[in-house]
Amino acid sequence: MSAAAGARTVRTGDKRDRILRAAVKVFARKGFYASRVNEIASAAGVADGTIYLYFKSKDEILTSLFEDRITRLLGLLREECARGEGAPDRVRRLVEFQLGLLEGERDLAEVITVNLRQSSRLLKQYANRRFTEYLDLMASVIAEGQRTGELRDDVSPRIVARALFGGLDGIAMTWALGNGESGGLRRAASQFADVLLDGLRVPVKTG
Amino acid sequence: MSAAAGARTVRTGDKRDRILRAAVKVFARKGFYASRVNEIASAAGVADGTIYLYFKSKDEILTSLFEDRITRLLGLLREECARGEGAPDRVRRLVEFQLGLLEGERDLAEVITVNLRQSSRLLKQYANRRFTEYLDLMASVIAEGQRTGELRDDVSPRIVARALFGGLDGIAMTWALGNGESGGLRRAASQFADVLLDGLRVPVKTG
Amino acid sequence: MSAAAGARTVRTGDKRDRILRAAVKVFARKGFYASRVNEIASAAGVADGTIYLYFKSKDEILTSLFEDRITRLLGLLREECARGEGAPDRVRRLVEFQLGLLEGERDLAEVITVNLRQSSRLLKQYANRRFTEYLDLMASVIAEGQRTGELRDDVSPRIVARALFGGLDGIAMTWALGNGESGGLRRAASQFADVLLDGLRVPVKTG
Amino acid sequence: MSAAAGARTVRTGDKRDRILRAAVKVFARKGFYASRVNEIASAAGVADGTIYLYFKSKDEILTSLFEDRITRLLGLLREECARGEGAPDRVRRLVEFQLGLLEGERDLAEVITVNLRQSSRLLKQYANRRFTEYLDLMASVIAEGQRTGELRDDVSPRIVARALFGGLDGIAMTWALGNGESGGLRRAASQFADVLLDGLRVPVKTG
DNA sequence: AATGAATGAGCGTTCATTCAT
DNA sequence: GATGAATGAACGCTCATTCAT
Numbered sequence: 122m123s124a125a126a127g128a129r130t131v132r133t134g135d136k137r138d139r140i141l142r143a144a145v146k147v148f149a150r151k152g153f154y155a156s157r158v159n160e161i162a163s164a165a166g167v168a169d170g171t172i173y174l175y176f177k178s179k180d181e182i183l184t185s186l187f188e189d190r191i192t193r194l195l196g197l198l199r200e201e202c203a204r205g206e207g208a209p210d211r212v213r214r215l216v217e218f219q220l221g222l223l224e225g226e227r228d229l230a231e232v233i234t235v236n237l238r239q240s241s242r243l244l245k246q247y248a249n250r251r252f253t254e255y256l257d258l259m260a261s262v263i264a265e266g267q268r269t270g271e272l273r274d275d276v277s278p279r280i281v282a283r284a285l286f287g288g289l290d291g292i293a294m295t296w297a298l299g300n301g302e303s304g305g306l307r308r309a310a311s312q313f314a315d316v317l318l319d320g321l322r323v324p325v326k327t328g
Numbered sequence: 329m330s331a332a333a334g335a336r337t338v339r340t341g342d343k344r345d346r347i348l349r350a351a352v353k354v355f356a357r358k359g360f361y362a363s364r365v366n367e368i369a370s371a372a373g374v375a376d377g378t379i380y381l382y383f384k385s386k387d388e389i390l391t392s393l394f395e396d397r398i399t400r401l402l403g404l405l406r407e408e409c410a411r412g413e414g415a416p417d418r419v420r421r422l423v424e425f426q427l428g429l430l431e432g433e434r435d436l437a438e439v440i441t442v443n444l445r446q447s448s449r450l451l452k453q454y455a456n457r458r459f460t461e462y463l464d465l466m467a468s469v470i471a472e473g474q475r476t477g478e479l480r481d482d483v484s485p486r487i488v489a490r491a492l493f494g495g496l497d498g499i500a501m502t503w504a505l506g507n508g509e510s511g512g513l514r515r516a517a518s519q520f521a522d523v524l525l526d527g528l529r530v531p532v533k534t535g
Numbered sequence: 536m537s538a539a540a541g542a543r544t545v546r547t548g549d550k551r552d553r554i555l556r557a558a559v560k561v562f563a564r565k566g567f568y569a570s571r572v573n574e575i576a577s578a579a580g581v582a583d584g585t586i587y588l589y590f591k592s593k594d595e596i597l598t599s600l601f602e603d604r605i606t607r608l609l610g611l612l613r614e615e616c617a618r619g620e621g622a623p624d625r626v627r628r629l630v631e632f633q634l635g636l637l638e639g640e641r642d643l644a645e646v647i648t649v650n651l652r653q654s655s656r657l658l659k660q661y662a663n664r665r666f667t668e669y670l671d672l673m674a675s676v677i678a679e680g681q682r683t684g685e686l687r688d689d690v691s692p693r694i695v696a697r698a699l700f701g702g703l704d705g706i707a708m709t710w711a712l713g714n715g716e717s718g719g720l721r722r723a724a725s726q727f728a729d730v731l732l733d734g735l736r737v738p739v740k741t742g
Numbered sequence: 743m744s745a746a747a748g749a750r751t752v753r754t755g756d757k758r759d760r761i762l763r764a765a766v767k768v769f770a771r772k773g774f775y776a777s778r779v780n781e782i783a784s785a786a787g788v789a790d791g792t793i794y795l796y797f798k799s800k801d802e803i804l805t806s807l808f809e810d811r812i813t814r815l816l817g818l819l820r821e822e823c824a825r826g827e828g829a830p831d832r833v834r835r836l837v838e839f840q841l842g843l844l845e846g847e848r849d850l851a852e853v854i855t856v857n858l859r860q861s862s863r864l865l866k867q868y869a870n871r872r873f874t875e876y877l878d879l880m881a882s883v884i885a886e887g888q889r890t891g892e893l894r895d896d897v898s899p900r901i902v903a904r905a906l907f908g909g910l911d912g913i914a915m916t917w918a919l920g921n922g923e924s925g926g927l928r929r930a931a932s933q934f935a936d937v938l939l940d941g942l943r944v945p946v947k948t949g
Numbered sequence: 950a951a952t953g954a955a956t957g958a959g960c961g962t963t964c965a966t967t968c969a970t
Numbered sequence: 971g972a973t974g975a976a977t978g979a980a981c982g983c984t985c986a987t988t989c990a991t
Contacts, residue, residue, distance in 0.1 A: 136950095157984095157985070157986085158985075158986060158987085159953095159985080167951080167952090168952040168953055169952080169953060169954095169986090169987090170952055170953065170988075170989080171950085171951055171952070172987095173986090173987070174951075178986075178987080179985095179986065179987090273523075275522075276519040276523055277515075280499070280516045280519050280520065281519070281523065283499050283516070284520050284523070285495075286498045286502075287494040287495040287496065287499060287501070288490075288491035288492075288495045288498070289494065290494050290497070290498055291490050291492075291493045291494015291495070291497055292487070292490050292494060294494070295493075308484075308487075309484075309490070312482075312483040312484060312487050312488075313491050315482075315483060316480075316483055316488065316491070316524070316527035316528060317523070317527055319526060319529070320522075320523035320524055320525070320526040320528070321526075322526070343975095343976095364959095364960070364961090365960080365961060365962085366960085366961090375977045376961090376977085376979095377962085377963075377964080377977055377979095378975085378976055378977070378978095379962095380962070380963080381975070381976075385961080385962085386962095550971095568775040571964070571965085572965060572966085573964080573974095581972080581973090582972060582974055583966090583973080583975095584972070584973055585971085585972055585974095586966095587965090587966070587967080588971070588972075592965075592966080593965065593966090670916070687937075689933075689936075690933040690936065690937055691933060694930045694933050694934065695933070695937065697912050697913050697916045698913055698930075698934050698937070699909075699912075700916075701908040701909040701911050701913060701915070702905040702906075702909045702912070703908065704911070704912055705905055705906075705907045705908015705909065705911055705912070706901070706904050706905055706908060709877070709904045709907075722898075722901075723898075723904070723905075726896075726897040726898060726901050727901065727905050729896075729941075730894075730902065730905070730941035731937070731941055732941070733894075733940060733941040733943070733945065734936075734937035734938055734940040734941025735937060736940070757954095757955095778980095778981070778982085779981080779983080780981085780982090788955080788956090789955065790956085790957065790982090790983085791955070791957060791983080792955055792956070792957095793983095794982095794984080795954070795955075799982080799983085800982065800983090
């Protein structure tokens with residue numbers, strides 16, 4: 122009985138996941154508003170009504186998608202940070218890891234960079250909390266580097282974090298909307314990290 | 329009489345403009361998809377049907393809005409570039425000018441950074457052309473600086489342009505979605521330019 | 536001045552007529568409901584608003600069109616009847632004259648046979664009166680022939696009139712909707728009259 | 743249980759039919775263009791949206807209505823023809839059967855005689871095919887009679903068919919638009935057949 | 950739990966009509 | 971009279987959501 126229950130639980134989780142994965146594809150192709158709930162249902166191989174057994178509304182699919190993906194991303198980023206030594210290394214890891222993640226997931230890149238902004242309401246009401254958490258992680262690495270003297274301290278960690286996020290987002294967006302050429306992201310990540318880190322070095326006041 | 333005639337002429341051209349200005353406000357507040365055509369009409373002080381004397385569809389309002397604003401932006405950016413001397417100065421001017429522009433136009437900032445992405449179709453089909461033009465302007469300034477030896481040449485101008493755009497966009501978005509505190513943008517612009525330009529300096533290979 | 540006034544008067548009557556003639560063309564091509572008032576205005580070479588100086592509504596254009604055309608038709612039919620001698624001759628003249636009239640006016644044929652029926656309301660409220668007048672003319676010729684013994688009297692003149700109208704209408708409609716081949720109507724008229732008149736002869740009770 | 747299942751099955755197929763039957767009533771009362779989709783829905787006892795589960799558009803309701811009714815009519819007419827012996831008998835049967843059919847279905851008569859013509863487009867693009875099929879049936883009976891010598895052969899079967907259709911249509915229309923008095927159609931049918939068949943007899947060239 | 954037929958509120962758009970010039 | 975820009979009521983249709991099975 123418990124085995125069956127377990128199986129059922131797994132199955133259930135599977136269906137929710139299938140819906141989320143289908144949603145990523147559909148949202149990426151057509152955008153959130155132009156995507157129809159029945160398209161997501163078809164893509165997930167479930168009936169229209171089934172969607173509502175797992176999500177309260179179409180909005181909640183997008184919300185859950187971000188909640189799910191960003192939570193996972195935050196976890197991975199924290200792990201990656203822990204692996205780095207010193208702020209510059211950590212910044213470089215943050216940049217390369219994030220763009221590396223998207224390399225094989227163009228749909229997800231599009232959903233995050235494009236679709237996240239499709240609902241102002243969503244962005245304002247929901248995403249802020251998670252988004253702030255994300256920005257905080259970035260800013261904390263910068264601030265740490267400033268405390269240790271590894272990074273210049275005449276700039277606001279929060280502003281740098283916002284620019285860092287924006288840079289990653291801009292690169293990902295142009296890549297996702299473009300041809301999504303393989304290898305493109307990795308090269309861009311490396312150069313972006315180079316420029317950013319050089320820019321963040323303690324100024325040597327070269328005459 | 330000529331004054332009246334003048335006023336009349338202005339008034340006529342004005343109606344299209346009034347609709348566009350109303351659309352900026354409404355789109356910024358509720359997002360493109362959640363905005364109703366009659367809300368735009370009301371905000372513009374015209375009848376619903378009047379909208380369709382100037383625009384083919386609700387979509388075309390957004391399209392025209394970008395066409396109009398981005399065309400104007402490109403013109404202003406080219407003028408600002410011409411005022412600068414040398415690539416670093418031009419880059420700094422591009423950054424500060426753009427964020428300065430938005431300082432008093434939070435609604436427009438939100439429409440450009442958020443709403444532009446609300447229609448994948450729009451972004452893919454329409455915006456690419458104009459957006460590419462915008463990125464080209466940025467990239468050309470970088471490339472020029474590389475030719476003159478003012479900027480490091482081991483990074484792709486196009487990648488830098490994308491990160492530059494992204495950085496501006498990220499800063500503008502977080503500002504627009506946040507409290508839009510006065511002065512915030514100017515300070516962010518200055519620091520962003522500092523970091524960016526330091527990052528773009530020719531590496532001195534300091535031991 | 537009086538000349539100018541006269542010219543103006545003529546011009547004015549002309550404008551009403553131009554609108555009606557334009558309406559015939561437009562209605563024939565697209566049907567009453569699918570025709571737009573501004574299409575009629577364009578076709579007539581006048582401004583949209585001008586239509587309303589001559590007609591109270593779009594409906595009234597159709598109404599006036601029929602009033603005008605059917606009144607004229609009734610007058611012509613009465614003249615044609617007067618020219619005939621005896622009921623059979625008059626019936627034949629009615630048939631051939633009407634289909635002959637349409638020969639060069641396919642648009643009008645389409646409007647009368649098709650568009651007249653596009654508005655049940657119109658047909659019921661307005662057309663009945665005129666239509667009855669038309670049917671009465673037909674029926675009176677039949678009844679006259681019955682009184683003089685030229686035509687069989689075991690059929691109701693009104694039923695014959697309805698069938699006669701229907702036959703003409705059916706022939707005109709299929710012609711108008713078909714290729715409208717020249718000469719087609721004249722031949723059909725002749726054969727229709729032959730059959731009808733043979734059918735209306737006093738039965739000889741041929742053993 | 744099987745009764746309930748049977749009822750359920752019927753009900754399902756019924757919904758499309760209920761909509762069509764409601765449409766006949768509504769179209770007859772107000773005409774196609776003046777009929778509102780929600781009126782049809784109400785009359786059918788379904789929600790507005792349900793209409794669109796069975797028909798692509800309001801137009802398609804009319805189209806389907808004719809397709810459905812005319813197909814059924816053609817089948818019945820063919821059966822009726824088969825029952826007749828010799829062309830004259832068949833012609834009489836065609837006339838009396840058709841007008842007899844409408845006797846109890848005034849709404850349908852009005853839709854067929856009036857509404858069919860409400861959309862030129864419909865009439866031109868769609869109806870032609872079915873209408874031609876209908877005319878062909880009529881013409882073939884006439885032609886057959888001509889071959890066997892039962893009917894005069896100096897008139898075109900197609901012209902006779904068109905007049906026959908028109909006569910029936912004219913009688914039906916005036917009846918439907920009039921008071922629709924009971925028994926009226928049957929009497930008219932009989933007299934119309936008398937006149938028509940006498941007119942189609944081989945001329946005896948009575949001196 | 951899963952289904953998918955049914956629902957009905959809601960919106961973009963059209964177009965006959967008006968009226969200031 | 972003539973114009974045509976402006977109006978705004980009206981409607982076909984969509985689609986997220988529900989619920990009987």
